[in-house]
Amino acid sequence: MTTPDQTHPDLSRYHRQTLLQSVGEKGQRRLLASTVAIVGCGALGCASADLLARAGIGRLILVDRDTVEPTNLQRQTLYTEADAAEGLPKAAAAAARLQQVNSDIQIESRIADLTPATIGRVLEGSPDLVVDGTDNFLTRYLLNDYCVREGIPFIYGGAISTRGMAGAFLPGGPCLRCLWPQPPGAGGDTCDTVGVLGPGPAIVGGIQASEAIRILAGDRAPGPLVEFELRPLRFRRVDLAPAKDEACICCAKREFEFLDRSGAGEAALCGRDAIQLAAPLGAGVDLEALGKRLAPHGDFRVTRYLLRGELKGEPADAGGRIELTVFADGRTIVGGTTRPERARAIRDRYVGG
Ligand SMILES: [Zn+2]
Missing domain, CATH: 3.40.50.720 (NAD(P)-binding Rossmann-like Domain)
Structure with missing residues (x-):
């Protein structure tokens, strides 16, 4: 340089x-x-x-x-x-x-x-x-x-x-x-x-x-x-x-x-190989629509409270696949990784925001 x-x-x-x-x-x-x-x-x-x-x-x-x-x-x-x-x-x-x-x-x-x-x-x-x-x-x-x-x-x-x-x-x-x-x-x-x-x-x-x-x-x-x-x-x-x-x-x-939002809005979940990402400011998530959009990427179960499933194209840190859980308010849990930056990248990629 x-x-x-x-x-x-x-x-x-x-x-x-x-x-x-x-x-x-x-x-x-x-x-x-x-x-x-x-x-x-x-x-x-x-x-x-x-x-x-x-x-x-x-x-x-x-x-x-x-x-x-x-x-x-x-x-x-x-x-x-x-x-x-x-x-x-x-x-x-x-x-x-x-x-x-x-x-x-x-x-x-x-x-x-x-x-x-x-x-x-x-x-x-x-x-x-x-x-x-x-x-x-x-x-x-x-x-x-x-x-x-x-x-x-x-x-x-x-x-x-x-x-x-x-x-x-x-x-x-x-x-x-x-x-x-x-x-x-x-x-x-x-x-x-x-x-x-x-x-x-x-x-x-x-x-x-x-x-x-x-x-x-x-x-x-x-x-x-x-x-x-x-x-x-x-x-x-x-x-x-x-x-x-x-x-x-x-x-x-x-x-x-x-x-001014305090912290990074994310936390490793105790005792689990997972990262929780706080709900973003703004509107919640249309889980039905998200489920349809994610259908090509894995099998997702949608209830009125949450969407959950494994992402076909995303290997977990220690084998298996990444499991994604999205709540109606946007709070997201990315299972299969302990790295906040990877969890955030996966959330942005598949859930948006
Ligand atoms: Zn302005």
């Missing part, structure tokens, strides 16, 4: 970008002096991190809790078959790849689960901007709280199935909670249950990187939210300004509910 010489950086490799009026040499110097945290190094994070490293963001902080798996390779463009065979942590594999792409910038990998308890440590280093590469709403709301509190831009993005959405939330403008006051709650679609077409997150990550470059180069005008559907192809632009809520609990009242 090298630290760029910010007094006399060599800008020649960025020539095609400094030619642009919207960047120029002045903007390029600003990019080289910037720190960006990319939270989540899945398909979205791969796309945005690749472009931001090439664009010469001086310092990148890459955060992810997962390891590379063969099913990631269809869309997560920074990883190779060798990374999957080794089961490398995504943050480490991405950092290694990007350091080969641009050795002038500083890249830090942080292999961690982002929770209210860990966010201060995981995002240590005063990022100027946070890029959303997450796959779940709880982490997005946590990041929204963090960015509003710190007064830094939050570049939201999401992609699933054949659709996607991206947009920048800037200090003083509407925040994520102005637009959507509560997370949708568990039971929604996830990439692991309904799938995702690779180009979708690549487009979202591209828009996120473009907005990050624009803002860091000095243009802090509010941007729109862009939504698209790839089948059939259709784009839609949503003006964000009218979404500003003067009574927003987060950006107006400055109450940071997601940051």
Whole structure:
């Protein structure tokens, strides 16, 4: 890792970008002096991190809790078959790849689960901007709280199935909670249950990187939210300004509910090879719908109180299969593991939230 010489950086490799009026040499110097945290190094994070490293963001902080798996390779463009065979942590594999792409910038990998308890440590280093590469709403709301509190831009993005959405939330403008006051709650679609077409997150990550470059180069005008559907192809632009809520609990009242939740919301269950995850804030779970959606992944029993069954594709830590129990309020028990980060990953993957 090298630290760029910010007094006399060599800008020649960025020539095609400094030619642009919207960047120029002045903007390029600003990019080289910037720190960006990319939270989540899945398909979205791969796309945005690749472009931001090439664009010469001086310092990148890459955060992810997962390891590379063969099913990631269809869309997560920074990883190779060798990374999957080794089961490398995504943050480490991405950092290694990007350091080969641009050795002038500083890249830090942080292999961690982002929770209210860990966010201060995981995002240590005063990022100027946070890029959303997450796959779940709880982490997005946590990041929204963090960015509003710190007064830094939050570049939201999401992609699933054949659709996607991206947009920048800037200090003083509407925040994520102005637009959507509560997370949708568990039971929604996830990439692991309904799938995702690779180009979708690549487009979202591209828009996120473009907005990050624009803002860091000095243009802090509010941007729109862009939504698209790839089948059939259709784009839609949503003006964000009218979404500003003067009574927003987060950006107006400055109450940071997601940051303030005590602990990580999870606990190992005594005497059992299982982790319990607290119910997320927001709506409960439609257990019937969840049962139907999970049917391809195993045999699940649904009662009015809970859903329970084993996941075919998820081996338990010590043999057998992972057993998933979801209560109507969203509280989830992941049996067959004692690792909180694995339990959270499985919950986000199959239950959503
Ligand atoms: Zn707000």
